Amino acid sequence: MTVLKKALLFFSLISSISFNLKAQDNVIDQVVWVIGDEALLKSDIEGVKLQMQLEKEHFEGDPYCIIPEQLAVQKLFLHQAKLDSIEIGASEVSRMVEREVNRRIAIVGSQEKLEEYSHKTMSELREELREPMRDNQIIQEVKQKIVGNIKLTPSEIRNYYTELSQDSLPFIPTTVQVEIITMLPSIPVAEIDAVKNRLREFTDRINKKESSFSTLALLYSEDVESAKRGGELGFMGRAQLVPEYANAAFMLNDPQKVSNIVESEYGFHIIQLIDKRGDRINTRHILLSPKVPAEELKKTTARMDSLLTDLQAKKFTFEEAATHISADKDSRNNKGLMVNKNEYSNYGGTSHFEMQDLPVQVSKVVDKMAVGEMSKPFTMLNNNGKEVVAIVRLKGRIDAHKANLADDYQVMKSIVEGKKRDDVLKKWVQDKIKTTYIKINDDWKNCDFQYSGWIK
Structure with missing residues (x-):
């Protein structure tokens, strides 16, 4: 760097x-x-x-x-x-x-x-x-x-490459392509109901003016950063909010009212309007997330073990399983193939990763794998900070080498x-x-x- x-x-x-x-x-x-x-x-x-x-x-x-x-x-x-x-x-x-x-x-x-x-x-x-x-x-x-x-033309890339001496060609680190399947552990209905009941209790206390929304957010919201500001998010456009939250927030018109419970990928929210300015809105919220019991994590790992056995028996392909089973929506829509979203990487926007660009738990597993090999189930945190069980398959590996246009056009x-x-x-x-x-x-x-x- x-x-x-x-x-x-x-x-x-x-x-x-x-x-x-x-x-x-x-x-x-x-x-x-x-x-x-x-x-x-x-x-x-x-x-x-x-x-x-x-x-x-x-x-x-x-x-x-x-x-x-x-x-x-x-x-x-x-x-x-x-x-x-x-x-x-x-x-x-x-x-x-x-x-x-x-x-x-x-x-x-x-x-x-x-x-x-x-x-x-x-x-x-x-x-x-x-x-x-x-x-x-x-x-x-x-x-x-x-x-x-x-915007560069292919000829500009080729010209730059041909003008470099062999000693000046960049050294390309090892890159990999990885397919992934994840499963979210089940959360017992009783745990979800307990979270919803707590949010209903908060709503009741706010409506009865026993507590202010901002005080309850400060004390109990699991969105730690907004909780410091009494749950306030600041003015945001619809696209800056997750869809479920945005739909509920933009329906609010009375700052004295509290929304119904809203479920998003982050957990369960209640929302209060602060102000609207055109197509931007300022709200505060309280977020609570149901917790995954250790026993459910074990059960999910066992299910992934069974899935791995079926994959090894070639009852179906890894791509088919990822498309129909995986909880990771980004890779699921890409037949399990992970896409590099690191904006600082030369491979951003492609399916190629340097080891440092992969999620830490994935890179540790992939590092010792051979192409085509599937991992045993392991736990990891997804992009929303939720614990999931995953298996990965190493789809491809390009070992470290001097740059060439055939393999490294995107890098060049x-x-x-x-x-x-x-x-x-x-x-x-x-x-x-x-x-x-x-x-x-x-x-x-x-x-x-x-x-x-x-x-x-």
């Missing part, structure tokens, strides 16, 4: 470590750069440096020159976002945070281990992730607006597109520096910066 990406993602994509610059010699902290109306502190730079050292990231140059410059570039993009009124909805930020938290839980094995490793409670960890993940998403949207759509296309995007963005940054107030502490000026014009 480049230093620029590390600077942009240092909190949101690697394990968190709290770093506070302690008072030494009566100096608590120091402003080293000012970009527009934003200050860049020495502790900011030390924090990134520490993270990169822990990741064993190699510095090609002085980190006290590289890191502040890249953080300054980040602030230029955030400043532009303010000018363009680019914002990320609170609900979308919450979803990003939950995906990242689930990813980390999958890596270390449990919520308890994650808290022990990070020295933070889950609430503290979510709060720490919230701002950097929001900023990173805002930066990506600013960049996309600056760059626009880059991504490389050329990335180069063109980088050229556009570098020019934008260089122009932005000229029109932005920038002041650098004298002790931090002696650097060979990537961009000119920082020192004015």
Whole structure:
């Protein structure tokens, strides 16, 4: 990963470590750069440096020159976002945070281990992730607006490839294609009824004015991020909400009323209208999710064992089973074949994955498999944070190699597109520096910066 990406993602994509610059010699902290109306502190730079050292990231140059410059570039993009009124909805930020938290839980094995490793409670960890993940998403949207759509012809890709010397050809890591079948453990009706009854109790308390909706959301909602705001999601369009929630929310007209219980992929909600503005709506909600008993998880694993036996006996194909049985709707509609949705990957939008792009539990299983082999059942968290039982089949593997157009056209296309995007963005940054107030502490000026014009 480049230093620029590390600077942009240092909190949101690697394990968190709290770093506070302690008072030494009566100096608590120091402003080293000012970009527009934003200050860049020495502790900011030390924090990134520490993270990169822990990741064993190699510095090609002085980190006290590289890191502040890249953080300054980040602030230029955030400043532009303010000018363009680019914002990320609170609900979308919450979803990003939950995906990242689930990813980390999958890596270390449990919520308890994650808290022990990070020295933070889950609430503290979510709060720490919230701002950097929001900023990173805002930066990506600013960049996309600056760059626009880059379209390349096949001849441009071929020309770029043929102009490269053999020594300059990129090294392509091992990639795999994976098919998956998942089963959701059954949740007893009694557990679902208990959740619904609790939500009905909340509705009754709100209607009788014994408690406010926001207070109950703060105390009991399992959407941790919105619960901190009394369940409020902020103004959102219909497309930003899951369909079941959107349908119920946009039917509300009276802020004093509470919706009926709404079931979505996340669990069960009750919703209250706050305000409507055209095609955007602000609501608050309380989310409760039924819990899967351990016994049901065992039963589901046993069913998947039976399914695996039938697949090995060739009673039907893996693709047929995925299409008709799998609970994973994305891969089910693709005959079980997983699609890479990592926007930072050269294979985004394709069925090819580098190991690091796969869900952690899947990559651990697939790593030792042969092409055509099926795994034993294993548990994993799906995209909604629900525990499921899965089996996977390794459909294909391309071992690490020097790039060639026959196998790596998509990668070469991504490389050329990335180069063109980088050229556009570098020019934008260089122009932005000229029109932005920038002041650098004298002790931090002696650097060979990537961009000119920082020192004015």
